[in-house]
Amino acid sequence: MNQQLITALYCRLSIEDDNDGDSNSIQNQRLLQSTYANEQKFPNQRFFVDDGYTGTNFNRPAMQELLALVDAGEVGIICVKDLSRFGRNYLTVGNYLERIFPLNDVRFIAIYDNVDSAKGDDDFTPIRSYFNDFYAKDTSRKVRAVQRLRGTSGKHLGRAPYGYRDNPDNPGHWLVDEETAPVVKYIFDQIVAGKGSAAIATMLDRQRVLTPLSIIAQRKKQPLPANPYFWQRKSIEGILNRIEYTGCTCNFKTYSKSYKLKKRLPNDPEKIVFIPDTQEAIISQEQWDLVQELRKQRHRPLQRAERQGLFAGKLECEDCGARMHFTTSKNYDGKQDHYVCANYKSGRGECTAHYIREAVLRDIVLERIRAVTAYVRKDAEGFQLEWMQCRRSQQLKSVQQDKKRLAQAKQRIEMLDKLITRVYEDYALGNLPLERYQKMAAAYEKEQEGLRFEIDALESMIAAVETQTDNYDHFAALIRKYVEIPELTHTIVNEFVKKIIVSAPDKSSGKRRQRIKIIFNFVGDINIPILTDATTVDPKYIRKSKGAA
Numbered sequence: 001m002n003q004q005l006i007t008a009l010y011c012r013l014s015i016e017d018d019n020d021g022d023s024n025s026i027q028n029q030r031l032l033q034s035t036y037a038n039e040q041k042f043p044n045q046r047f048f049v050d051d052g053y054t055g056t057n058f059n060r061p062a063m064q065e066l067l068a069l070v071d072a073g074e075v076g077i078i079c080v081k082d083l084s085r086f087g088r089n090y091l092t093v094g095n096y097l098e099r100i101f102p103l104n105d106v107r108f109i110a111i112y113d114n115v116d117s118a119k120g121d122d123d124f125t126p127i128r129s130y131f132n133d134f135y136a137k138d139t140s141r142k143v144r145a146v147q148r149l150r151g152t153s154g155k156h157l158g159r160a161p162y163g164y165r166d167n168p169d170n171p172g173h174w175l176v177d178e179e180t181a182p183v184v185k186y187i188f189d190q191i192v193a194g195k196g197s198a199a200i201a202t203m204l205d206r207q208r209v210l211t212p213l214s215i216i217a218q219r220k221k222q223p224l225p226a227n228p229y230f231w232q233r234k235s236i237e238g239i240l241n242r243i244e245y246t247g248c249t250c251n252f253k254t255y256s257k258s259y260k261l262k263k264r265l266p267n268d269p270e271k272i273v274f275i276p277d278t279q280e281a282i283i284s285q286e287q288w289d290l291v292q293e294l295r296k297q298r299h300r301p302l303q304r305a306e307r308q309g310l311f312a313g314k315l316e317c318e319d320c321g322a323r324m325h326f327t328t329s330k331n332y333d334g335k336q337d338h339y340v341c342a343n344y345k346s347g348r349g350e351c352t353a354h355y356i357r358e359a360v361l362r363d364i365v366l367e368r369i370r371a372v373t374a375y376v377r378k379d380a381e382g383f384q385l386e387w388m389q390c391r392r393s394q395q396l397k398s399v400q401q402d403k404k405r406l407a408q409a410k411q412r413i414e415m416l417d418k419l420i421t422r423v424y425e426d427y428a429l430g431n432l433p434l435e436r437y438q439k440m441a442a443a444y445e446k447e448q449e450g451l452r453f454e455i456d457a458l459e460s461m462i463a464a465v466e467t468q469t470d471n472y473d474h475f476a477a478l479i480r481k482y483v484e485i486p487e488l489t490h491t492i493v494n495e496f497v498k499k500i501i502v503s504a505p506d507k508s509s510g511k512r513r514q515r516i517k518i519i520f521n522f523v524g525d526i527n528i529p530i531l532t533d534a535t536t537v538d539p540k541y542i543r544k545s546k547g548a549a
Contacts, residue, residue: 005076007042008066009033012050012085026051029081036111042077055088070104082112151251154275161242162212163282174244174279181282183209187239188283191291194308194490197240201231211235240295243274246288247281250274286474290521294494309339310493311361311500317341318503318517320351326358335359339502354502356514361500366488368518369496376479406458409451416444416451475522496520 011029026049037045048062058067069075078101080086087093101108101117108117151157155172163184164174183204190200210218212235214228243250251273254264283291297313309326317324324339337358343351420441427437478495485492503515 003043005044006069006074007037007045007077007079008048008069008075009037009045010048010050010062010066010078010080010086012053012055012060012063012080014054015052024081024085029085032081032111033079036109037079042079044076055084055086057089058087058092070100070106073104075104075106077107077109079109079111081110083110083115086110148252151273154249154278156244156249156278157251161244162215162239163245164279176280176282180212180215184239184245184282187236188245188287188291189491191240191294192287192491192494194310194494197233197236200236201233204231205229240291243288244279245281245283246276246285247279248274248276249278286522290494293498309337309358310488310490311339311358311365311497314493314497314499315339315356315361316499316501317343317351317354318501318515319354322351324354324356324502352504354504356502356516361516362488364516365493365497365500365518366485369488369492370485372520373479373482373485376476402458406455409455409458413448413451413455416448420444475520478522498524 009030011026011033013024013026013029030047030049033047034045048066050060050062053060053063058064066075066078070078078086083093086096097108097117100106106117109115147157150172156174157172160166160174160177163177163181165177167173167175187200187204190203195203208229209231210228211225211231214224217224217228239245252267253272255267255271256264294313309328312326313323315324316322320341320343322342325342326337326339328337335357339354339356339358339361341349341351341354343349344353347353423432423437423440423444426432427434432440481495482492498519498521501517501519503517505512505514507513
């Protein structure tokens with residue numbers, strides 16, 4: 001034997017192996033292999049250790065190092081305690097033992113399994129390898145079953161995120177972290193106030209707020225990162241994505257295709273387990289929903305003017321349904337800032353400008369919010385009764401129409417079943433050619449499939465309407481929150497306004513008149529019509545309106 005070639009003594013221990021006691025410990029494997037190698041007088045011994053790595057794949061640091069040396073022709077012997085230490089994927093193990101190692105003149109030894117490639121082929125080696133693979137599969141199945149049971153019982157499967165801490169007396173339950181929960185609340189509040197993730201990260205950095213990783217290091221009495229206050233945008237977005245801040249448990253958001261694959265993939269929504277009210281909430285459900293909606297509408301300030309439209313992302317063209325873009329310029333003094341339909345495209349698009357200045361819109365929305373809040377405060381019970389009656393009337397009409405269509409669809413499916421039976425009888429009796437029967441049956445079955453999809457959709461919509469809770473309480477709480485509204489802010493606009501629908505201007509009366517419909521959060525369109533004169537602006541501003549916030 002070439003004395004320069006390495007005798008690789010490979011040891012591996014996975015998390016699951018800890019349950020087997022000391023027999024598979026790294027210390028035990030080292031002692032066994034060292035003793036065996038010395039007895040056999042193997043030269044140039046070198047240990048390769050993977051501690052805490054599964055055997056179902058070969059993406060392990062020490063294993064990758066060892067296999068690279070095999071490819072380089074520097075390894076003469078590989079010695080393991082048993083085949084399972086080398087790996088539990090019987091196809092990959094077989095490929096190395098039967099092809100790669102022989103091609104590279106590598107002698108493979110599994111001490112406890114009495115496997116030694118120098119003694120010739122062992123017919124039982126593939127069988128042992130298969131059972132090692134089966135053991136990993138069976139263990140994975142049992143672990144998944146336990147995780148499924150825990151996950152559906154309301155227990156959290158992961159560690160507490162920033163803002164919460166694990167309950168030492170109740171594993172799987174989270175407690176509010178008094179130190180970091182206010183930061184989570186601050187982040188959500190800033191989104192409502194019109195800030196973006198990058199801007200919030202900068203603000204936290206300037207306020208010298210420790211990052212989540214810095215908090216962990218500090219509590220473990222470990223050295224802090226070089227810049228412990230450097231928040232990254234992805235950290236902010238990660239916090240904003242966690243619905244658990246509303247006090248719920250959300251398990252099985254990701255899955256792996258196989259126990260041999262560690263890559264996690266997003267799970268289908270219907271397979272995610274959602275259990276409300278499992279811990280104290282940091283963020284209300286209403287605020288979380290609002291923040292998610294605002295993130296979809298997010299518009300960056302135009303860099304050339306460093307201004308962001310107060311209503312950016314909320315304006316919708318009445319004629320084409322497109323969003324209206326905020327347009328500004330450093331040459332504007334603010335009064336010329338305006339919105340135009342995204343499909344206008346400087347007169348070359350498919351829609352008209354629907355032009356409206358932000359200053360005009362600001363006055364209209366402020367006046368309307370003040371009017372609505374004053375109206376609700378003056379007669380809260382009357383408003384609630386009127387709104388609920390209107391809403392229920394609309395829902396009742398919609399549900400009645402959906403139920404009628406649902407009954408028709410179910411009746412048609414029954415009729416199609418009879419037709420399919422009838423044409424089959426005609427074919428069986430010889431009254432209908434095979435080709436004709438196949439075409440008719442296929443057409444009927446295709447129609448049935450479409451009807452089943454429609455039935456599922458209708459049943460879902462009916463159930464959603466019939467079980468929907470009134471949002472009046474949320475709107476009333478919002479009214480109580482703002483006693484006075486001296487001026488509009490991003491927070492006020494985002495909390496009150498869902499969207500604003502802008503019509504094209506009407507100049508038929510000799511004056512420029514424009515209809516604005518404000519859709520409020522929680523209560524929708526409160527039936528107070530708005531007709532306002534909008535000040536005409538120099539047309540040159542329209543011709544220049546190409547930017548979007």
